[in-house]
Amino acid sequence: MKLFDVYPLFPIEPVKAQGSWLWDKEGNKYLDLYGGHAVISIGHNHPHFVESLKSQLDKISFYSNSVKNSLQEKLAEKLGQLSGYPNHQLFLCNSGAEANENAFKLASFVNGRKKVIAFKKAFHGRTSGAVAATDNSKIVAPFNAGHEIIFLPINDEQAFLDTINKEISSVIIEGIQGVGGIHFPSNSFLQLLSKKCKEVGALLILDEVQSGYGRTGKFFAHQFANVEADLISIAKGMGNGFPIGGVLIHPDIKPWSGMLGTTFGGNYLACAAGLSVLEVIDQENLMQNAADLGKFWIDQLKSFPSILEVRGEGLMIGFDLPDSLASLRKDLLFKHHMFTGEAKPNTVRLLPSLALSREEANQFLEALAVELKQTVAL
Numbered sequence: 001m002k003l004f005d006v007y008p009l010f011p012i013e014p015v016k017a018q019g020s021w022l023w024d025k026e027g028n029k030y031l032d033l034y035g036g037h038a039v040i041s042i043g044h045n046h047p048h049f050v051e052s053l054k055s056q057l058d059k060i061s062f063y064s065n066s067v068k069n070s071l072q073e074k075l076a077e078k079l080g081q082l083s084g085y086p087n088h089q090l091f092l093c094n095s096g097a098e099a100n101e102n103a104f105k106l107a108s109f110v111n112g113r114k115k116v117i118a119f120k121k122a123f124h125g126r127t128s129g130a131v132a133a134t135d136n137s138k139i140v141a142p143f144n145a146g147h148e149i150i151f152l153p154i155n156d157e158q159a160f161l162d163t164i165n166k167e168i169s170s171v172i173i174e175g176i177q178g179v180g181g182i183h184f185p186s187n188s189f190l191q192l193l194s195k196k197c198k199e200v201g202a203l204l205i206l207d208e209v210q211s212g213y214g215r216t217g218k219f220f221a222h223q224f225a226n227v228e229a230d231l232i233s234i235a236k237g238m239g240n241g242f243p244i245g246g247v248l249i250h251p252d253i254k255p256w257s258g259m260l261g262t263t264f265g266g267n268y269l270a271c272a273a274g275l276s277v278l279e280v281i282d283q284e285n286l287m288q289n290a291a292d293l294g295k296f297w298i299d300q301l302k303s304f305p306s307i308l309e310v311r312g313e314g315l316m317i318g319f320d321l322p323d324s325l326a327s328l329r330k331d332l333l334f335k336h337h338m339f340t341g342e343a344k345p346n347t348v349r350l351l352p353s354l355a356l357s358r359e360e361a362n363q364f365l366e367a368l369a370v371e372l373k374q375t376v377a378l
């Protein structure tokens with residue numbers, strides 16, 4: 001059987017990983033500044049993560065959600081403590097798209113409405129409602145297109161005020177738009193969304209799948225705006241590569257038996273992975289590291305004259321290049337052995353582990369200086 005060929009692949013096969021580094025089959029070493037798309041939060045194969053998974057495997061690896069699993073409670077407790085949302089409830093699932101799908105469903109259960117406001121350049125996943133709320137018609141099949149989604153420009157307060165009303169079930173927005181190229185909702189815009197949602201009985205969904213879990217230096221990016229979300233979707237950095245997702249749910253939303261469900265969500269291995277990630281973020285002060293290194297990188301990147309614009313917060317950074325430098329990402333990968341991310345047309349995205357070191361951050365700037373034929377003072 002052949003694989004369904006949907007991914008454009010680099011001709012590199014990593015076989016080993018540690019911290020911010022990957023090794024391929026030939027023994028070449030790569031600096032990972034992409035984190036497998038913002039997934040590697042605490043560093044590849046962190047010893048506490050590896051040990052937690054191994055020791056869980058020796059005990060029990062799976063049973064269904066029909067029995068008590070106190071690891072889920074431990075994970076929820078630690079997440080409540082670190083995230084600043086101790087009173088929200090946690091529903092565990094397997095991916096970011098599934099988290100958003102459940103968030104839409106919860107909002108709709110609460111207010112009995114169907115319409116959703118989403119924003120231009122948004123990416124919320126590839127399942128039915130999540131992809132319908134994603135601003136990319138190429139990946140929306142006719143089957144997905146039946147949802148009532150209204151796309152508005154981000155930060156356009158008037159457009160939002162003209163659209164929000166008592167027919168809207170939920171408003172979904174990324175803490176920082178990732179796939180769209182690192183674009184921010186302003187603090188005042190998020191505050192307006194929060195206020196108007198409350199007024200009309202719509203629920204505010206913060207998609208923190210990419211921007212959450214400490215990546216920006218705060219646990220959630222929307223916390224810079226001092227707003228509280230009704231529903232928060234999480235995944236990616238949550239399991240450091242082990243598949244796990246979740247929805248944080250406002251305490252006023254009351255569950256009923258069978259309201260949501262999943263076979264694999266919240267399984268023992270996923271919880272062991274998720275708990276170890278939170279413990280490492282806490283013990284190793286990784287949010288502070290993300291804030292400090294992010295500030296350093298952003299300041300340095302702004303000093304390169306050939307970079308058109310730098311946007312970011314913590315270790316979620318994008319910078320725009322002119323067409324003449326469109327090959328930079330490939331050059332960084334093949335000449336300097338450094339993985340980075342992209343956004344169309346010419347944005348390079350940096351989404352490394354939150355445990356990146358200053359030395360590793362410097363190595364990237366030195367490689368960049370070579371490629372941009374500029375000097376950098378470190």
Ligand SMILES: Cc1ncc(COP(=O)(O)O)c(C=O)c1O
Nearest residue numbers: 095096097123124125178209210
């Ligand atoms: C903001 C955001 N939401 C949702 C998703 C979908 O997550 P998953 O691929 O785990 O379904 C992504 C994935 O890139 C994302 O960036």
